[in-house]
Amino acid sequence: MCPFSGVCASRDRHEERLRAHPHVAAEVLRLEHVSMALNEHMSLYGPAGSLYGRLTEDGRNRAVLKAFQAGLDQALYAVYEVRRITFVGRTKDCRRWHGKECAEPKWWCNWQRTARCRRIHTVVDPNGAPVDAEPHCPGGHRCRGKQQKGQTWRSVRIVYEGPRNRAEFIVGRFADRFPERVRLVTGDTSGIRRAHYLPNTEGLPRTEAFIVAAPAGVADKQRAGFEKKWTEHTGGRPVFPPLRELPPTVHRKKSPSGAPHGRHLPLPGPLSPDRCVRRRQPYRQDVDGPQPSRRAAARRPPQPRRSRPGAPRQDGRGRRADRVMALGV
Numbered sequence: 109m110c111p112f113s114g115v116c117a118s119r120d121r122h123e124e125r126l127r128a129h130p131h132v133a134a135e136v137l138r139l140e141h142v143s144m145a146l147n148e149h150m151s152l153y154g155p156a157g158s159l160y161g162r163l164t165e166d167g168r169n170r171a172v173l174k175a176f177q178a179g180l181d182q183a184l185y186a187v188y189e190v191r192r193i194t195f196v197g198r199t200k201d202c203r204r205w206h207g208k209e210c211a212e213p214k215w216w217c218n219w220q221r222t223a224r225c226r227r228i229h230t231v232v233d234p235n236g237a238p239v240d241a242e243p244h245c246p247g248g249h250r251c252r253g254k255q256q257k258g259q260t261w262r263s264v265r266i267v268y269e270g271p272r273n274r275a276e277f278i279v280g281r282f283a284d285r286f287p288e289r290v291r292l293v294t295g296d297t298s299g300i301r302r303a304h305y306l307p308n309t310e311g312l313p314r315t316e317a318f319i320v321a322a323p324a325g326v327a328d329k330q331r332a333g334f335e336k337k338w339t340e341h342t343g344g345r346p347v348f349p350p351l352r353e354l355p356p357t358v359h360r361k362k363s364p365s366g367a368p369h370g371r372h373l374p375l376p377g378p379l380s381p382d383r384c385v386r387r388r389q390p391y392r393q394d395v396d397g398p399q400p401s402r403r404a405a406a407r408r409p410p411q412p413r414r415s416r417p418g419a420p421r422q423d424g425r426g427r428r429a430d431r432v433m434a435l436g437v
Contacts, residue, residue: 123163126172134175137163138323141180144298145322146190146264151297158297185275186324187268189317189348193337196312197258205242215247218256218312225251255312261337263330267319267348275321279303282319293318305347315341319348328354 126133136152140159143150151158160176163169202210202217210217221243229245230238245251268278283292283303291304302318309315315338328350339345 119162123166123169126163127169130172130175133163133172134179137172137176138179138183141176141298141300142322142326144295145300145302145320146188146326148295148298148300161297180323181272183272183323184269185272185321186266186326187275187278187319187321187348188326189263189265189267189319189346189350191263191317191334191338191346192315193261193334193341194312194314194316195258195260197256199256201243214243215252216243216245219247220253220256221245222251222253257312261331261334263334263338264326265328265330265346265348265350265354266324266326267351269324269351272321276301279319279321306342313341317342317347328352330354 126136137160140152143152144158153159160173163172196218198210198217199220201221202213206213206217225245229243229251231241231244233239268275279301280292280303282305283290286305289305292301293304294301300320300322302320304316304318306315306317335345
């Protein structure tokens with residue numbers, strides 16, 4: 109049973125299948141619950157809503173919701189400390205005119221240009237025709253659109269594991285002890301409480317940090333250079349000591365030539381039939397001189413071919429060659 113069929117099939121039939129298998133549906137709801145605990149926007153259907161919200165609209169789904177709540181009460185819970193850094197990205201104009209690396213960034217390298225800016229500040233030639241050139245706008249407030257969002261680095265660390273009531277108590281107690289620094293926020297879609305301990309920031313780069321209680325099972329994950337970037341942007345360290353150390357970073361193995369394994373390396377020397385099979389390239393012999401072009405090859409008459417070993421010969425249109433020759437056509 110696919111839980112994602114709720115966006116591409118009949119909703120009534122999908123919920124009917126969920127009611128027929130309440131324990132399977134409870135596992136799907138648990139998966140969505142954990143995902144939304146770490147990120148409020150990561151519901152099963154995205155902006156279209158969550159599966160839990162849809163099931164609560166129909167009273168016939170009470171058995172499914174009851175099985176879901178019973179599963180949460182019996183599950184092992186964990187308190188996660190989630191931290192995020194959202195960097196400033198590069199716009200399409202910056203990538204087009206400055207290449208892979210931007211040595212001298214302009215304002216439009218990190219800010220999107222509005223439609224008014226593109227219409228008014230267009231570069232033209234002496235005849236008044238528009239020219240495809242680098243933007244030369246001074247960057248007024250009417251020309252600046254949204255900031256270009258870049259990569260988001262995440263850190264998920266487990267700081268406690270235990271019963272559900274104890275995990276939720278830790279989140280609420282943390283907010284009560286530091287009311288001036290910590291905000292207890294309830295998700296609009298999920299209804300999950302999170303204790304945010306960083307002030308709200310506008311613009312980019314943006315940082316976010318909170319602790320949340322959710323069923324255990326999410327592995328600790330963090331980039332190698334996350335702590336350095338986090339200190340540069342916030343000047344602080346994690347509030348809670350993690351329950352365990354991060355798993356060692358697994359680097360991709362490289363071949364003696366320096367290229368990662370799994371990629372096809374260029375083969376030296378002339379091609380052979382065996383090498384062509386490995387590289388998935390057609391084998392072309394150059395003993396008869398230069399090969400015809402594609403246009404010349406398209407004008408050639410269809411040649412007889414064999415579809416499989418032991419099959420009768422066929423011409424280019426799929427007819428048996430021996431029968432065609434016997435009929436004289």
